Amino acid sequence: MDCPRCRASMIADSYTDLLDDTGQIGITAWRCLNCGEVVDPVILANRASRPEPFVSKSRKNWGA
Template sequence: MNCPRCKGYMMQDDYLDIQDETGQCRFVAWRCLICGEVLDPVIMKHRRSPPQPMIDRARLPLAVRHLWNVR
């Protein structure tokens, strides 16, 4: 497999993830030997699907940010 970032050679690696969103602790991913890019099934899934638009994420008014000490 060739790296999508640098076109270098990728090899399979075993990884250990403590807080994986799929509930698994161990997984296999591809790692580029040149640039270090890591591709696993979760990363590839997120790259295939476009992000959803953020609705109702308006910024807080300045007075409220000042009272809550939010920057």
């Protein structure tokens, strides 16, 4: 797998999360060898469903 941030190689890494809401203690995620970016299924799902940025009505016509 290639890192989404720097395109370097990533390795599978195990993490312990004692405060997880699902009761799952151990997770496996991908960690970049170059920049340290950590990616797991939850992070990927949240990045895919990112909401559109909020633009107020007063700033919407600022450049027009």
